[in-house]
Amino acid sequence: MLRLQAFKFELMPNGEQERDMRRFAGSCRFVFNKALALQKANYEAGGKFIGYVAMAKLLTVWRNSIETPWLKDAPVHPLQHxxxxxxxxxxxxxxxxxxxxxxxxxxxxxxxSAARLRYPDAKQFEVDQANGRVKLPKLGWMRYRASRDVLGRPKNITVSSSGGKWFFSVQTEREVEPPMLRSVEAITAIGIDVGIARFATFSDGSFVAPLSSFKRHEVRLRRYQRSMSRKKKFSNNWKKARTKVQNIHGRIANARKDFLHKNTTAISKNHAMVAVEDLQVRNMSRSAKGDVQTPGKQVRQKAGLNKAILDQGWFEFRRQLDYKLNWSGGMLVAVPVHYTSQTCPACGHVAAGNRKTQALFACLDCGYENNADVVGAMNILARGHRVIACGEDGSGRGRKTTAKPASVKQEPAEATARELTHA
Known part of the structure; x- marks a missing residue:
């Protein structure tokens, strides 16, 4: 089986190399904006969309023009990209x-905007893992923090900057043995109910406490943002204050990424089938403020809920489970979300009154009691089994779904690198 995988590392350029990378990224931005302005002007004049081939010919003209001779200093492939x-x-x-x-x-x-350079041809670069360095066109050899081995044959490289640091992600291609599909037994199948008070509650009664990375840094971030707002925009002091804000955002994102990777890796290794709710996070986190004609209600409360939802990273959690279970021969099953916390797992009675509080479930019919999140996870697992058996969600509401093995979504190196650090 052919596997595409990306590996991301931090670069350690010298001053000249860092200045060159910023210049090259600025050239890419200039080409993008110039092409976009040309497309918009052509559209307003009634013309059709100009394809990539025609634009590539114009790029050659721009590089040879006396008005923009500095475009020749940048490598051509990032400009084409x-x-x-x-x-x-x-x-x-x-x-x-x-x-x-x-x-x-x-x-x-x-x-x-974020600086980014893409080198799509493996002939343009060289990765020396033994000495922890990489060679890029018009930049030469650069050291990098070799935190892990690069497996497979390099296909392309993306150089990017984030939080004042430079990174490169190399996408590789290699042959691996097809994963052996593991038998779905009771001890290897699990249902997961995600939430805010508990990040993930499992059907066996265990749970993972939330990290709440943004909440931990919110006070300091607010202080730095307030300080930045009082500086004159684009002044040197404003840029220093902006750097502090960017660093806080980087720490928040890195902590959340590390938390998600560690938990999804542990789950995918220990379970053959994982059932999760098919949550529409984008709809759940929409603003409630409405408009002038129809203003929303409890806007501040909903804003706080939205912030807490987005702080958990539910969508990223499911996406990582998707490809990691596929790599390990497991299966991810997404089931509809309705009535999972109102259905009694003992007798099947469905009622809103079954959930007494946010944490307590007590069936009005048979008296079964348990934690509400555990009950939700148990119902999710039961629906997952029914999906595999007959393609139904088992809710009795007429909605159907299908089960299929988790799919591996192949993405560009700059997109997939962040998800594979702990894979």
Missing amino acids: ALKDLERAYKNFFSNVKAGRQPGFPRFKRKD
Whole structure:
């Protein structure tokens, strides 16, 4: 079986290399914005979308122009990939319009946007794992923190900056043995109910306490943001204050990423089948403020709930479980969410009054009592078994779903690197 996997490392460039990377990233931003302005002008004039091939020819003209001679200093492949990014953004826009979804029109990149360089050809770079260094076009050899081995044949490299540091992620390709599908037995199947008071409650009664990474740093982040708002925008002091804010956001994201990877890895290794709720996190975390004609109710309470939901990382938790279970020969089953916390696992009685409080479940029919989150996880597991057996959710509400093995979603190196650090 062919596996694409990405490995991300921190770069340790010298001053000259760091300045060159910023210049190259600025050239990519310039090409993207120039191409976007040309596309918009052509659209307003009634013309059709200009394809990548025609844009690549214009890039050659821009590189040879006396007005922009500095574009020749940057490697050509990252510039070409900036045009591919624009083409992908336009295709996403057109597909959203066609599907009736809220379209996201491509926007110009600001100077302070995230710097990124993509090298799509393996002939352009070289990774020396023995000495912990990587060679990139027009940058030369650079040291990196070799925290793990790079497995497989390198396919492409993405260089990016975050929180004042530079990273590179290399996507590799290698042949692996197809995972042996493990038998789904009672001791290897588990249901998971995610929440806020408890991050993940399992059907066997155990649970994982939430990390709440954002909540831990919220006071300090608010103080740094207040300090930044009092500085003159784009001044040196403002930039220093912004760096402090970015560092806090980086620590929050890194802590959450580490927490999710460790827990999803442990779950995927110890269980052959995992049943989870098919949560629509985007809908759950929508704002309740409404508009002028129909203002929302309890807006501040809903804003606090939204912040707590997004702090948990439920979607990322499910996504990591998806590909890790696939790699280990397991199965991820997503079941509908309705009535999981109101159904008695002992007698099957469904009633809103069964859930006495946020934490207590007490059946009105048979008197069964347990933690409400544990009951939800037990019902999720039961539905997962019914999905596998007959494709039904077992709720009796007429909704059906299908079970299938977890799918591996192959993504570009810069997207997949963050999910594979602890895989």
